[in-house]
Amino acid sequence: MAGDADEGLRGILIEQVDRLLADSAGPAVLRAAERGEWPETLWAEVEALGLPLALAPEAMGGAGLGWEDAVAVWQVLGRHGAPLPLAHGMAAAALLGLAGIEPPPAGFIALALPGEAVAWGRRAGHVAAVDEGGQVALHDGAGVEWRRAEGAISREPADRTAAFGTPLRTGRLPGAEAARNAGALLHAALIAGALEAALDMAVEYATVRKQFGRPIGAFQAVQQQLAVCASEAAAAAVAAAAAGRAADRRGLEDAGFEIGSAKVVAGEAAGTGGSIVHQVFAAIGFTDDHPLHLFTRRMWSWRDAAGAERVWARRIGEAALARGGDALWPDLTARNEGRGNA
Amino acid sequence: MPGLRFDLRDTPPEAPALRATLRAFLAEAGRDWSPRVRAYSWMGFDREFSREVGKRGWIGMTWPAAYGGGERTAMERYVVLEEMLAAGAPVSAHWIGDRQSGPLLLRLGTEEQRREFLPRIVAGELAFAIGLSEPDSGSDLASLRTKAERAPGGWRINGRKVWTTNAHRCDFMIALLRTSPSPDPKQKHQGLSQFLVDLRASGISIRPILDLAGEEGFNEITFDDVFVPDSLLVGQEGAGWKQATAELAFERAGPERYLSSLPLLTAALDDLRDEPAAPEAVGRLLARAGTLRQMSLAVAGMLQEGITPEREAALVKDAGNDFEQALPERLRDLLDPIRTPPAVQEMLADMTMVARSYSLRGGTREILRGIIARQLGLR
Numbered sequence: 001m002a003g004d005a006d007e008g009l010r011g012i013l014i015e016q017v018d019r020l021l022a023d024s025a026g027p028a029v030l031r032a033a034e035r036g037e038w039p040e041t042l043w044a045e046v047e048a049l050g051l052p053l054a055l056a057p058e059a060m061g062g063a064g065l066g067w068e069d070a071v072a073v074w075q076v077l078g079r080h081g082a083p084l085p086l087a088h089g090m091a092a093a094a095l096l097g098l099a100g101i102e103p104p105p106a107g108f109i110a111l112a113l114p115g116e117a118v119a120w121g122r123r124a125g126h127v128a129a130v131d132e133g134g135q136v137a138l139h140d141g142a143g144v145e146w147r148r149a150e151g152a153i154s155r156e157p158a159d160r161t162a163a164f165g166t167p168l169r170t171g172r173l174p175g176a177e178a179a180r181n182a183g184a185l186l187h188a189a190l191i192a193g194a195l196e197a198a199l200d201m202a203v204e205y206a207t208v209r210k211q212f213g214r215p216i217g218a219f220q221a222v223q224q225q226l227a228v229c230a231s232e233a234a235a236a237a238v239a240a241a242a243a244g245r246a247a248d249r250r251g252l253e254d255a256g257f258e259i260g261s262a263k264v265v266a267g268e269a270a271g272t273g274g275s276i277v278h279q280v281f282a283a284i285g286f287t288d289d290h291p292l293h294l295f296t297r298r299m300w301s302w303r304d305a306a307g308a309e310r311v312w313a314r315r316i317g318e319a320a321l322a323r324g325g326d327a328l329w330p331d332l333t334a335r336n337e338g339r340g341n342a
Numbered sequence: 343m344p345g346l347r348f349d350l351r352d353t354p355p356e357a358p359a360l361r362a363t364l365r366a367f368l369a370e371a372g373r374d375w376s377p378r379v380r381a382y383s384w385m386g387f388d389r390e391f392s393r394e395v396g397k398r399g400w401i402g403m404t405w406p407a408a409y410g411g412g413e414r415t416a417m418e419r420y421v422v423l424e425e426m427l428a429a430g431a432p433v434s435a436h437w438i439g440d441r442q443s444g445p446l447l448l449r450l451g452t453e454e455q456r457r458e459f460l461p462r463i464v465a466g467e468l469a470f471a472i473g474l475s476e477p478d479s480g481s482d483l484a485s486l487r488t489k490a491e492r493a494p495g496g497w498r499i500n501g502r503k504v505w506t507t508n509a510h511r512c513d514f515m516i517a518l519l520r521t522s523p524s525p526d527p528k529q530k531h532q533g534l535s536q537f538l539v540d541l542r543a544s545g546i547s548i549r550p551i552l553d554l555a556g557e558e559g560f561n562e563i564t565f566d567d568v569f570v571p572d573s574l575l576v577g578q579e580g581a582g583w584k585q586a587t588a589e590l591a592f593e594r595a596g597p598e599r600y601l602s603s604l605p606l607l608t609a610a611l612d613d614l615r616d617e618p619a620a621p622e623a624v625g626r627l628l629a630r631a632g633t634l635r636q637m638s639l640a641v642a643g644m645l646q647e648g649i650t651p652e653r654e655a656a657l658v659k660d661a662g663n664d665f666e667q668a669l670p671e672r673l674r675d676l677l678d679p680i681r682t683p684p685a686v687q688e689m690l691a692d693m694t695m696v697a698r699s700y701s702l703r704g705g706t707r708e709i710l711r712g713i714i715a716r717q718l719g720l721r
Binding site: 008039068203206212217223224226228230231234235237238239241242245258259261262264265268298310311312315316318320321324325326328329330332333334336337340 | 365401428566603614620621660708710711715718719721
């Protein structure tokens with residue numbers, strides 16, 4: 001079971017990441033990333049903080065950070081538009097650790113999930129490739145053949161693997177679901193952060209943009225919409241945090257309900273909240289110049305990554321239907337009681 | 343989110359044992375509850391049931407033993423609440439007293455008031471009504487006009503309250519009344535005071551109002567020179583608005599604000615097995631239910647710490663209302679009317695009607711979103 005840092009430590013970590021990204025990231029870096037420019041300096045800085053390996057066990061050079069802590073870090077990352085694939089690298093290191101493979105000590109480890117495009121694949125020093133059965137293979141990035149994955153709304157660089165060489169190491173995850181759960185968890189957390197940033201931008205704009213002689217935020221029609229957006233952002237954040245905690249308590253592979261719920265709620269929030277912030281910004285938010293789309297396009301992409309709402313909802317629903325009506329409520333309440341409820 | 347806190351909370355270590363006891367009790371008590379009873383759930387009034395709940399120590403669970411309370415934690419109380427709601431239990435006869443009238447007296451009542459009222463609430467013998475809305479004062483609550491004027495030894499009340507749930511079955515009401523005329527409309531929040539009003543006092547007439555489903559749920563109450571002794575003023579004269587607002591945070595904070603229609607999902611789930619669209623729809627509902635539960639637990643945790651989570655409670659109620667109103671609509675899309683058992687059909691029909699009230703009672707959707715917008719700094 002992964003440990004989780006106490007609230008104080010988590011707070012310090014989040015503040016560090018937030019400050020780093022506030023200083024070194026921003027719209028220009030996000031736009032550069034969309035042109036395929038690897039954020040070299042930024043990566044060096046997160047590596048100096050020990051973040052890429054933080055989720056790996058201490059015995060493997062990591063910090064033994066827990067999933068709930070990771071969610072908090074990823075949410076901050078999302079709030080800055082995730083200018084670098086730190087979340088993917090952290091998840092890859094964690095999965096390698098779970099499979100008993102010591103993650104390489106430096107460089108970006110890309111995460112290749114079955115059927116999914118690999119974020120920043122061709123920039124990776126190493127690749128952790130997971131198959132449907134929970135088999136993990138660590139590859140040298142130089143030996144992997146890539147082809148460009150096109151068409152993502154986010155325009156974040158992504159590749160598909162055309163061919164792998166011989167793996168450096170192989171191992172097995174504790175459950176076949178662990179990897180897809182990690183992918184969903186990280187994207188749910190990123191969405192929660194990006195939506196929070198978009199909401200803050202929209203609220204700020206609503207207080208300065210004037211029409212009919214008043215800030216548009218003074219109109220109830222606008223207030224009511226932003227309240228809905230705030231509610232969706234809060235739900236996405238709570239769902240992601242709860243999913244992280246469930247993964248810490250029961251293991252990644254047994255937290256499918258919470259992680260799936262987080263992905264569903266975050267995905268729905270990205271849809272609803274994204275529409276609202278664009279409505280508030282109106283034409284200016286529809287321009288390339290304005291930074292709003294750097295966040296909203298990413299949210300819309302991330303909701304499709306590692307299983308869209310539809311996919312996760314179906315899994316949750318099928319499990320509940322199989323268990324039947326009488327088990328519905330007992331199952332829901334049992335999830336954070338009993339085993340592992342310290 | 344600036345200033346909004348939703349810290350994850352666990353249910354207490356006692357929870358599994360407590361749930362087991364409650365589930366056994368509710369299975370027995372609920373054997374004969376009709377689909378309509380379950381559809382009305384926390385709006386339903388059943389004195390006999392409330393007495394049984396009281397006997398088991400599940401009312402006033404967090405209150406001091408001196409007043410008959412159980413001195414348990416707010417989180418244990420939360421477990422009891424959510425079990426009652428998940429079963430669709432008719433809790434209204436003790437619910438209001440347990441949730442808001444009792445806590446109000448604990449915080450602001452006189453020692454005499456606490457000794458007189460709290461032990462009877464705990465026993466499930468004293469049912470409370472909430473005296474807020476008036477014919478011309480709904481969302482604009484502070485514009486209320488029903489007044490209490492000084493009289494020898496107490497006050498005389500004249501005016502009307504309306505939409506008061508189960509008032510015709512209750513014993514007492516905590517009424518928000520105007521005790522000094524507001525000097526100008528901008529200061530309408532001043533000069534309001536709260537009183538304990540005996541609903542059987544002379545001068546009170548209660549007229550039940552049929553709701554759209556055919557139930558006598560709410561009422562109009564006319565006060566014609568109703569005398570209330572000084573000893574039944576609650577808290578401070580003139581501080582009624584502040585007191586009532588804090589009380590509303592309690593009213594909005596509970597799990598009833600997202601669980602009202604869950605009994606329908608439980609009842610209907612097994613009839614959805616052959617419906618191809620069911621897994622996705624059910625999964626989306628459960629994802630929301632689990633998340634709302636975490637948010638609701640976060641609010642309960644704040645209450646436990648003595649924080650009044652006014653804004654968080656407003657957000658959870660609003661989001662919860664959306665969910666519990668959407669649930670019957672989603673199920674209606676999925677259930678084949680020809681093959682669905684009559685009891686499930688009946689509950690669906692009742693909930694389709696009753697669900698309208700979720701986003702009205704305890705603060706309308708628009709008022710709640712206004713509170714969230716204020717938190718965002720927009721007003």
